[in-house]
Amino acid sequence: MAGFEPSALPELLPLYYRRLFPHGPYGRWLGYGGGECGAAGRAGAGERGPGRESGAGDPGTEPAAPPAVEKNYFARREFSFTLRDDIYVRYQSFEHPQDLEKELQKTCPYKVDIGAVYSHRPSQHNALRSGAFQAQEKELVFDIDMTDYDDVRGCCSSAEICSKCWTLMTIAIRVLDRALVEDLGVQHRLWVYSGRRGVHCWVCDDTVRKWSSSLRSSIVDYLSLVKGGADTVKKVNLSDPVHPFISKSLRLVEERFEEYALLGQDILGSRESWDKVLALVPEPLREQLQQDFPRKRDSVQRWARLKALVEKSRQSSSSSKKLPSYAEKEIMLQFCFPRLDGNVSKGLNHLLKSPFSVHPKTGRISVPIDVQRLDQFDPFAVPTISSLCRELDEANDADEDRDKENEEDPEPKRRVRDYKRTSLAPYVRVFERFVEDMERARRGELLRRSDLQGDF
Amino acid sequence: MEFSSARGRRRAARAGGRGRYPHSLQFYLAPPAESVSLAEFESFAVDRLRLLKVVENLGVKYLKGTDDYKSKLEYELRKLKFPFKALAEDDYDARRKDHISHFILRLAYCQSEDLRRWFIQQEMDLFRYRFNELSDSLVQQFLEYVNLLYEPISEEVKERLKDELLMSTPGLSAEKVKEQAFYKIPLQDAQDLIRVRRVLLNYGFALVPHQDMVVIILNNYRTKLSKALALTARSLPAVQSDERLQPLLNHLSHSYIGPDYSAQKNTGKISLEQIDTLSVKSYPICMRQLHKALRENHHLRHGGRMQYGLFLKGIGLTLEQALEFWKSEFIRGKIDADKFDKGYAYSIRHNYGKEGKRTDYTPFSCMKIILSNPPSQGDYHGCPFRHSDPELLKQKLQSYKISSTGISQILELVKGMHYQLACQKYFELTHDVDDIGFPLNHPNQYFVESQKLLNGDSPVYQFLPALSGIHGLKKGHLKEGKYHTLEMKTALCPLPQLPSSCL
Numbered sequence A: 001m002a003g004f005e006p007s008a009l010p011e012l013l014p015l016y017y018r019r020l021f022p023h024g025p026y027g028r029w030l031g032y033g034g035g036e037c038g039a040a041g042r043a044g045a046g047e048r049g050p051g052r053e054s055g056a057g058d059p060g061t062e063p064a065a066p067p068a069v070e071k072n073y074f075a076r077r078e079f080s081f082t083l084r085d086d087i088y089v090r091y092q093s094f095e096h097p098q099d100l101e102k103e104l105q106k107t108c109p110y111k112v113d114i115g116a117v118y119s120h121r122p123s124q125h126n127a128l129r130s131g132a133f134q135a136q137e138k139e140l141v142f143d144i145d146m147t148d149y150d151d152v153r154g155c156c157s158s159a160e161i162c163s164k165c166w167t168l169m170t171i172a173i174r175v176l177d178r179a180l181v182e183d184l185g186v187q188h189r190l191w192v193y194s195g196r197r198g199v200h201c202w203v204c205d206d207t208v209r210k211w212s213s214s215l216r217s218s219i220v221d222y223l224s225l226v227k228g229g230a231d232t233v234k235k236v237n238l239s240d241p242v243h244p245f246i247s248k249s250l251r252l253v254e255e256r257f258e259e260y261a262l263l264g265q266d267i268l269g270s271r272e273s274w275d276k277v278l279a280l281v282p283e284p285l286r287e288q289l290q291q292d293f294p295r296k297r298d299s300v301q302r303w304a305r306l307k308a309l310v311e312k313s314r315q316s317s318s319s320s321k322k323l324p325s326y327a328e329k330e331i332m333l334q335f336c337f338p339r340l341d342g343n344v345s346k347g348l349n350h351l352l353k354s355p356f357s358v359h360p361k362t363g364r365i366s367v368p369i370d371v372q373r374l375d376q377f378d379p380f381a382v383p384t385i386s387s388l389c390r391e392l393d394e395a396n397d398a399d400e401d402r403d404k405e406n407e408e409d410p411e412p413k414r415r416v417r418d419y420k421r422t423s424l425a426p427y428v429r430v431f432e433r434f435v436e437d438m439e440r441a442r443r444g445e446l447l448r449r450s451d452l453q454g455d456f
Numbered sequence B: 001m002e003f004s005s006a007r008g009r010r011r012a013a014r015a016g017g018r019g020r021y022p023h024s025l026q027f028y029l030a031p032p033a034e035s036v037s038l039a040e041f042e043s044f045a046v047d048r049l050r051l052l053k054v055v056e057n058l059g060v061k062y063l064k065g066t067d068d069y070k071s072k073l074e075y076e077l078r079k080l081k082f083p084f085k086a087l088a089e090d091d092y093d094a095r096r097k098d099h100i101s102h103f104i105l106r107l108a109y110c111q112s113e114d115l116r117r118w119f120i121q122q123e124m125d126l127f128r129y130r131f132n133e134l135s136d137s138l139v140q141q142f143l144e145y146v147n148l149l150y151e152p153i154s155e156e157v158k159e160r161l162k163d164e165l166l167m168s169t170p171g172l173s174a175e176k177v178k179e180q181a182f183y184k185i186p187l188q189d190a191q192d193l194i195r196v197r198r199v200l201l202n203y204g205f206a207l208v209p210h211q212d213m214v215v216i217i218l219n220n221y222r223t224k225l226s227k228a229l230a231l232t233a234r235s236l237p238a239v240q241s242d243e244r245l246q247p248l249l250n251h252l253s254h255s256y257i258g259p260d261y262s263a264q265k266n267t268g269k270i271s272l273e274q275i276d277t278l279s280v281k282s283y284p285i286c287m288r289q290l291h292k293a294l295r296e297n298h299h300l301r302h303g304g305r306m307q308y309g310l311f312l313k314g315i316g317l318t319l320e321q322a323l324e325f326w327k328s329e330f331i332r333g334k335i336d337a338d339k340f341d342k343g344y345a346y347s348i349r350h351n352y353g354k355e356g357k358r359t360d361y362t363p364f365s366c367m368k369i370i371l372s373n374p375p376s377q378g379d380y381h382g383c384p385f386r387h388s389d390p391e392l393l394k395q396k397l398q399s400y401k402i403s404s405t406g407i408s409q410i411l412e413l414v415k416g417m418h419y420q421l422a423c424q425k426y427f428e429l430t431h432d433v434d435d436i437g438f439p440l441n442h443p444n445q446y447f448v449e450s451q452k453l454l455n456g457d458s459p460v461y462q463f464l465p466a467l468s469g470i471h472g473l474k475k476g477h478l479k480e481g482k483y484h485t486l487e488m489k490t491a492l493c494p495l496p497q498l499p500s501s502c503l
């Protein structure tokens, strides 16, 4: 955003971690209801007073119940910090969320990454015999980066994005989110804008965090359709029968294909660009289309012709026993289907940038995305650390007089109001709703379990 | 067959009365609870290792599941006295041996990622073969026995999802969807189907048609086995502190079955002048590489001197020849004679058991070379199939004048991590034979077989037929006088009793 200078970070970060970072819900999230740190009252050092006004998410008032996660769950989580001059510190761990909060305020990392929950406290990993220290649990994470789409977007390349190609990210989110819920039966997904050119997803269900890396690999293979690097021309190959995962994903792609690919990218706009598309069409059809295309007015008309021709050939293939061509579907998928960085999702000990971390290059905050209102999410409207600090200054100036009248107003209360009075507030609200949903589900599960045990 | 029925459960209960092993097929859920004599422990372990090696070889030579594959495997099972036919009523001994030997090898093969991967692969293939040999009713009994009764989806759900079910499995027809049951399988048990997108996923469950259940069973078996190996690995320090078991287990995992090539009969039958020629004609690629490096650099680092030195001892160099050989080469480099005598001669005499503990060291087997002490920068030891970059390996093979089809066959085996089979292929290509007909397990075996082929049945290198014992395992290792038997339960399951779900 306007006016962000990386050199200002040392000055801005202390303010950010002290007054803006949502330590309360963050601690409740990663505590996962664990005995030591799950209770909102203890976890939310920065979340006292009005912070609880929602009334939800306070397991502390529930009757004593078995802890939802193993002992020291939070304390066994790896955090890693990127400090000034790219100094990278791995295997940080903290007893309680409050200790993490203190450390963030003290060291003010440029970037925070979250790793796995290990068998032991990561800070002590050096003291253990090799092999004993092992990653045990981790959210299932996805990392989708716009640079992986460079061969199919004409508007930008590498780190740049614009509102046209952002559509690719929204398609990726829709496709994956549907599969996560309807196919994999997942409940708790946190989608996050990375702060520059991509999105992340954190799948946080209790069962999913326990998934082995081999199951994660299988799932990533299930979810991946676009295969091959720069040398591969045809990156999607469908065969009969088309699996329901693919047809359901296709329906989501189709809804946006015209707007994105035909109007936005104009992929059939000139001979040069349609040749690239026709390379994905099998031989006899390709020749026909090469003759037809120049006579058509624009990308939309040309696409209609291509689609009609391939569909017709598919109908006749069933009688002639030739293999059917799914070229029009393959093209849509090659252009729009999510391209995952599989390695990030497969392993347990891969680190991923934390939500609410600052992007060190753009200054943008890595904020949660409300999937219900995905079309309204504008990556260019996401606040930067400098814009937030400026908003905070302005709000404080305006309030100074009132604060003087009310001297005994306790400090923590004001801190809560701090982020609520900046444009970070709606994003924190999305995050809180995600955490509250998890807490509600957890309480439901505890009730169910105690019912089963006949405690009621 | 169906996967759940009260009738079947009653049958299983009756079958359970038949003793500890109601089925020829096992999931090996509980460790043996009886005492086993050390002699039995050893011979069971060796036989299972043989069996698994056969499984590996057959799997590469034949298409799995073909008649050739099946008849060869049955023959081996019969020969080694493992259960080979599902229906045999009175094969208690074979089933017991199957059970105990599996657990012994778990101990030996849990120690590294490589070993675990190899062990799981062979055990899976063995299991698949045996499972496919079961009749429908035995399958049903077995699944009940191992508690793998999955819930079928209701007709109503099936009706609602029938189109999606049809589109999820290639080759299904609407009638097939109608007539067979679909089971609700947790994702982790259906990984092999999920990975290739051959099953319908519905809100966290894979809905698997009856025809694909064998994949689920195998998947489940692999998950259990790999978890069990990880647990065993964690408990290993306790096992290793058992002085009776430790040497045996190390030998099992690092060694092969067969003669130990410690060279008695052929000592002194080779002259130093022959070595350069032999290195081209009859050395396996690992030794050829070491010899060449030695001639070029007039030096080898410790790992290379051990691997090559013991090999030379195995092919028949006397201690005096060895000293002369190494010295003449080293003094052409930076080492002068005096320094050689002080620094290097000791370790050569040591190899021949003339120094230190006076152990008569045996040449390294392929398993040992592949699995221990990987080479680093400046080293020439190790197994080139295992430790070389595939591109470098390719260049090396080209320089040895291997045909390009031969090279790609070898690289394919390397890719599949069948390093010894790659070496076998190299032997076949360089000796122009189609199939050497025996597994290649030892560099000295390579040399002997090569010489046999090149010189006719040379009388110089005659070895005992495969010994029944394990290479290098000396009587003293087992201290038989002191402990007569092992409590299998404590030896094999040193952890507190775990719920069967963890095993």
Ligand SMILES: [Zn+2]
Binding pocket: A153, A155, A156, A160, A161, A162, A163, A164, A165, A166
């Ligand atoms: Zn763009």
